[in-house]
Every structure is written in C-alpha cells, then in structure tokens.
Amino acid sequence: VSTTAYTAPFDDMLFVLFDQLGVQSTLAARPDGLDRDGLTGLLTEARRVAEEVLSPINRVGDAEGVQFDGAGNVTTPATFKEAWSTIAQGGWVGVSAPPEHGGVGLPHVVSSLTTELFFGAATAFMMYPGLTATAARMLANFAPEHLRDLVVQKLFAGEWAGTMCLTEAGAGSDVGSNRARATPTAEPGVYHLEGEKIFISGGDHDLTPNILHVILARTPSAPSGTRGLSIFLVPKFDFDAAGQLGARNHVRVSNIEHKMGLNGSATCTLLLGDGGPCKGWLLGREGEGMSIMFHMMNEARVGVGIQSLGVAANAFDNALSYTRERRQGAAIDKLRDPEAPRAAIVDHPDVRRMLLLQRCQIEATRSLLYKLGHWLDLAEQAPDDAARQTWLDAIDLLTPIAKGHVSDTAFECTVLALQCLGGYGFIREYPVEQHVRDAKIFSIYEGTNGIQAMDLVGRKLRQRGGALFMGWMERAGHTAAAARAQGLGAEADAIERAVQGVGASAMHLGGLAGQGALPRAMLHASTFLRQMGVVVLALESLEQATVAARAIAAGDARPLLAGKLLNLRFYVGNLLPLATAAGKILTGDDGAALDEALFA
C-alpha cells in the first residue's frame, strides 16, 4: 500500500473562499484588477509550492532534525534552504502585508488559505517563515521610525528572519514573571539586555544572514507583573541604515531542545548579554510590552489554529487513501463466507465512522478559520469605527475557540487518522505518526489550551458587558434561519437548542463568578470551551450545508456539495450531543477536584 505525500484539499478550500464567503465580490474594489480567475491562478501556484517543494522536505526535516555545534550555531536540514528561497522569492512571507511594507497586499483570507497549504505540507519548516511574518507585522506598527521600513521589508521579503521571545524557565503561562532585564544606554531608545529565554522557535538557523528577535524584558525601575514589561528588537547582527551587517550582537544560543515532534524547527535557549552587551531597540514605550504583544495575540492564536487544521487535513488525506487501498476481511454481511472477496477497509462501518469524524470536523474548522480571515478583511474595509469594531469583536470572542478547540480536535483527528492505518500507522515508514507527534504542541504553545479556556470564560464572555457573546448568539440565529429556508429545519433546530445550552452554561459561570466562586468557575472553563467549540463548528457545518443545498437546488452537481449535507447529518448525530454532555457536566457543577484533601 502506498504512502502518500501531501495532496491539498484544494476543491474544499476554494468552496469556502468563493461559494461560501463570496470573496470574489470583495475583490471588485481592488485597484490591481485581481479577479476570481487571477486569484485561483495564484492559489494554484501556492498549491504547487506546497505539494512539490514543501511536502518532500517534511519527513527529511523530521528524520534529520536540526544540529547545534555547541558554539551558538544551528544548522537546518540541507533541503530547507531551497524551500526558504522558494517561499521568500515567491512573496509568500508577506502575502497579505501591504505593498508599502514590501508585501503582496492580498486579502487576509487568502493568507489563511496559503497558511493552511504550507503548514499542512511542512509544518516544522514553516515555523521559520511563519514567525518571521508575525515579527514583521509587529515591527510594522511599533519599530522605531528610523528602522521601520528597512526591517519590515527585510522580513517580508524573507531576506532576514524573525522570532518572538516571551518564555523563560520561570515564566511560561505566567508571562508576568519574566525576569530578563533591559538597561537604557546613553543612546536614546537603545538598551542592553541580560537574561535567558527558553523554547525560542527559530532562535538560530542558517536560512538567512540575520535574525531579528522580538524580546520581552523588564527595565530597571519597572513594576512587577505584566505592567512592568517592555519589548525590544534585538538583532543577531547589528546593521546600518542600508541594511549592511555589522558586529555580532551578544544574543547566543546555548542549547536546543530535543522534542517529541516538530523536529525540523529549532527550539532554542537564548542567552542575552553573555560575554558582551546585547543591544536592543525599544518598541513603543517602556511598560507597553504586553499591550504591544496583545496586538499580535489574536493573529498568532488563529495562526496556530490554521497550522493545526493543515496537519489534521494532511493526516486525514493519508488515512483516506490508505483505507481505499488496504484490503482486510469481508464485508459485514458476508463475514461467514471464506470465499467472499476481501473488502477495502474504507467499506467497514467503523472505519467510515473514523473517517467522517475527521472530515466533518476538519471541513467545519476550515470554514471557521477562513471566515475569521475574511472578517479581518471586512474590518479593514469597514466604513466606520462602529462597523469595524463589530467585526473585531466577533473575531475576539472566537479566537480562544480557533486556537483551543481547534488544536484539541485537530490532534484527536490525527490520532484517528493513525488508527485508520492500524499497525502501519504506528510505523515510521508511513507519515501519519509524524503528524500525531507534530500536532501535540499546538495545544501547548501560544497560550496553553487551559489558558485559552480561562481567557474565554474570564475575559471574552464578560467583555463589553457580554455584548460579544450576545453578538455570537444573534449570528447563530441568522445562520439557523438561513438553513431553515433551505429545508434544513431539523438540523437548525438541534443546533439552536445547543446554542441555548451554551447560553445556559455561560449564565451558570457568570452566577458562580458573581458569588465569588472563581475557582469553581475556572474549574469548568475547559468544559465550556469544549461545549462552545462543538457548537461553533456545528454552526459552520450548518452554514456549509445551507450553501450546498442552495447550489444543488440551482442545478449544481458537484459531489462535494452532497458531501456537505452528509457532514451536517453526521455532525448533528454524532458530535453535537457532546455539547449537551458538556453542558450537563458544567451545570452539574461538581467541585470534587477542588477538595483540599486531594493531592495534599
């Protein structure tokens, strides 16, 4: 049975973009004349890069890993360099960045799609350009003016790379415990940094001649906690106004981590100011470190969701092709007949169940994540501040779901994909075990999923007096009404009841918080994230089925459309009840886990 490389789910990607979100109509306002055909051509090239350039390096990166020479230098697998130049020269690092920053200026929703393609094909490799783009977007807003154009263009062009450095040994989830120090120098805006950062993705490598680190640190008189954090741009090599490299700065890798997965991505310990001064420029003003970081937070978290989606979709594609080829046993109604032909395992009911569990969650996730990209485009094009804020609020509320629920379900999907391959799934020769190992980190970095759940319950539900949550319930009502108009009343009713169930859980949590029972409320936060996540994806499935039903009624015969109706039926029958169960768990309000006698 063949092992398969990455094959992009391109038809489904275009379905979301054009059939569901109608992105073509927003293109009309563009001055460059880009239309649906032009965009499809561009995305076809992105697909080629994913399938032909990135997919082949994914396993090599995993097997070879990265090398550390003990003297501060990290080497990536040889094949990574060609992949880097393809991504850099193709303009893919800054695909949605504005042209004045050296980007291509395409809508954010387009970058959601290319992110899925590239991270789906080679997720560990893509950590390097992915974090480079994140750093570039932050620097575009906050770098000192005399450096801004230079560094942002270098990063978006892929000439230099970037990192984001928050974590320290004593400061993981608790970012406020950061201890790295930054002391002002005689030169305005320039500081010397000291301390140690750990787990820094892309902390060193050989893909670019320079690396720009964005680092959280504390100035001498700063208050404790997050309020006292500032943020700095720290280059590997100093540079002049023309971008010519100068002296080596004293930011140096002292170690790399040996990990369960994501092996092609260097995860580094960085020493700041070891053996000489570590020069950094202040971004924004002193004490603004966390608020500047917050600007990037939603985008980076949704980015982890898209990364999770890409890997889960790749694993699913592998599982599907394997189950179509592998023959075992007879069909269930011919079990007693030894002469019966051996069936492809895709025909066994339990295997079909596992495949559909993956497919309907993956496709609903794609719908959710591309939509968040589309909403960001709509926010940027909004006619006034109020309209803009409505889109941003909608994104804000769903961000913990897009990171937390999506990365959890994506990991579960990779495990199901492995199960579809039986013993071969456990074997290195087949790619799925790598996907399982790679996908585990998505629930951990960029704020663990426990922290996402607390963010949803403790902040997002209460934001603007609950207006974000009410907005979500209102949109859910519109989705259900549109579905009823296409004959999907039974499914719409079931999902609307589940939306009400999420509302009841939110009320219950609000009640606990009101009584001062905060530990109790937070005990249920992850259960709430799961409940709301299941319902959010159900709504996406409902919306996709509505679009499909409308197209079928208009004579469109694409098989993908019938698949959307089956996805919805399966989701409502097999996954939606998990939200009901979560609601019962939550409102049942068991507090045994908080008993002081436990773990004493």
Ligand SMILES: Cc1cc2nc3c(=O)[nH]c(=O)nc-3n(C[C@H](O)[C@H](O)[C@H](O)COP(=O)(O)OP(=O)(O)OC[C@H]3O[C@@H](n4cnc5c(N)ncnc54)[C@H](O)[C@@H]3O)c2cc1C
């Ligand atoms: C491969 C990899 C790449 C990474 N890349 C980067 C990077 O590029 N830049 C960077 O800055 N960092 C990076 N990290 C660090 C990552 O963001 C942290 O590991 C993560 O934030 C969790 O911190 P921690 O490991 O200290 O775990 P801890 O904070 O110790 O958490 C351990 C457990 O306790 C829970 N927990 C902690 N505090 C609370 C609380 N208050 N309430 C409830 N539960 C809590 C957590 O949810 C978790 O389950 C990377 C890590 C890895 C493994």
